[in-house]
Amino acid sequence: MIARTDHIPQDLIQAFVDGGLEREEEQAVRAHLSSCGECREACETFRAFDDALRGLPVEKTNAAFTATVMHLLGLSPAGRRVPSLAENMGYLAGLLIVLGVMVSAFVWTGVIGGVEAEQGLFRGYLSGAGDFVGSGVEAFAGWLTTFFPFAFGKGALGISFFVFLIVALLAVVDHLAERRLLRKT
Amino acid sequence: MGPVKDPDQEIVEAIRAGNTRRYAVLMDRHKDRALTLAVRLLGDREEAEELVQDGFLRAYNNLEQFRGDARFGTWFYRILYNLCMTRVTRRSDRNRSLDGPEGEVTEKDLIASDDPGALQQIEESEMRDLLAAEVGRLPESFRVAVTLFYVQELSYEEMAGVTGLPLGTIKTNLFRGRTLLRKRILSRLKDEVHVS
Numbered sequence: 561m562i563a564r565t566d567h568i569p570q571d572l573i574q575a576f577v578d579g580g581l582e583r584e585e586e587q588a589v590r591a592h593l594s595s596c597g598e599c600r601e602a603c604e605t606f607r608a609f610d611d612a613l614r615g616l617p618v619e620k621t622n623a624a625f626t627a628t629v630m631h632l633l634g635l636s637p638a639g640r641r642v643p644s645l646a647e648n649m650g651y652l653a654g655l656l657i658v659l660g661v662m663v664s665a666f667v668w669t670g671v672i673g674g675v676e677a678e679q680g681l682f683r684g685y686l687s688g689a690g691d692f693v694g695s696g697v698e699a700f701a702g703w704l705t706t707f708f709p710f711a712f713g714k715g716a717l718g719i720s721f722f723v724f725l726i727v728a729l730l731a732v733v734d735h736l737a738e739r740r741l742l743r744k745t
Numbered sequence: 746m747g748p749v750k751d752p753d754q755e756i757v758e759a760i761r762a763g764n765t766r767r768y769a770v771l772m773d774r775h776k777d778r779a780l781t782l783a784v785r786l787l788g789d790r791e792e793a794e795e796l797v798q799d800g801f802l803r804a805y806n807n808l809e810q811f812r813g814d815a816r817f818g819t820w821f822y823r824i825l826y827n828l829c830m831t832r833v834t835r836r837s838d839r840n841r842s843l844d845g846p847e848g849e850v851t852e853k854d855l856i857a858s859d860d861p862g863a864l865q866q867i868e869e870s871e872m873r874d875l876l877a878a879e880v881g882r883l884p885e886s887f888r889v890a891v892t893l894f895y896v897q898e899l900s901y902e903e904m905a906g907v908t909g910l911p912l913g914t915i916k917t918n919l920f921r922g923r924t925l926l927r928k929r930i931l932s933r934l935k936d937e938v939h940v941s
Contacts, residue, residue, distance in 0.1 A: 626773055
């Protein structure tokens with residue numbers, strides 16, 4: 561019970577403003593407020609402060625936030641995105657086509673396959689570049705032969721190993737790139 | 746705590762029934778207030794957005810564990826709060842101060858102001874700016890209580906559920922947080938009067 565001569569303590573006023581008082585306490589505070597201008601004024605101040613706190617600005621997420629999370633969950637409106645592995649097989653096919661065209665061009669122009677290099681400056685450079693790449697491949701092949709002897713055989717196991725290696729590498733790059741790009745949206 | 750009427754319950758049921766795209770509606774309802782909580786806890790917007798994103802991913806993947814005893818929002822804020830506090834703890838493990846922007850708080854600061862009426866003389870926009878700055882400087886426990894109560898609009902019981910703190914501690918933190926805010930704002934006003 562609040563004596564008529566006392567003022568309501570501030571924590572009680574705050575609890576009253578929050579709506580956190582028991583029924584009896586609340587009635588007692590109301591009764592006191594009806595006869596005490598000073599406490600009524602304090603109560604109004606607390607309410608105004610509360611309103612100001614409720615009006616504090618709320619942070620806004622970026623415009624693509626919901627779409628990004630839905631995408632990561634595979635719930636985008638466009639449906640589940642194409643699996644990365646399938647995309648990577650596409651990249652691999654593209655890479656093989658480009659390499660095939662290049663090799664055909666080299667064979668046709670004679671850089672690879674028996675024609676002498678001294679047939680012009682351009683072919684000389686091309687031959688030099690070919691040697692450089694060739695020695696790199698040779699070194700890599702040597703490394704593979706040492707550590708993965710089965711991989712450098714000409715059988716199906718060796719070819720499968722190379723294909724797996726390339727696809728795995730592309731998948732890792734793709735995964736990292738995707739995570740980075742999605743974080744930035 | 747008995748069953749709570751939850752405006753999100755219908756959407757949660759729809760998602761469980763297979764209408765998974767409605768999760769976007771749930772996110773749109775909570776994402777901004779979730780980000781506000783995370784920014785207040787971490788003080789870094791980019792990091793906060795990353796954790797809110799992780800929070801929504803975890804909430805979706807664990808939706809089966811949501812029993813509906815509390816509101817979806819309360820359940821989700823608990824996930825987010827735990828993620829943020831784990832990050833804050835990791836920071837403190839790296840010897841970064843948690844009390845960075847808060848300044849020192851003395852017992853005197855927590856005694857109720859003797860002149861709260863002076864606050865009514867402040868213009869609304871000025872009060873908003875002052876509050877926005879001062880809330881960010883509150884000690885972490887007070888900042889959490891003030892944010893959960895005013896931004897997330899949670900009840901005392903829900904705040905206790907989110908933070909795992911006893912109800913009495915929640916009430917005390919909220920009261921002290923507000924008291925400290927009032928005192929600091931009044932003090933800044935006095936300083937401004939002295940300067941001018």
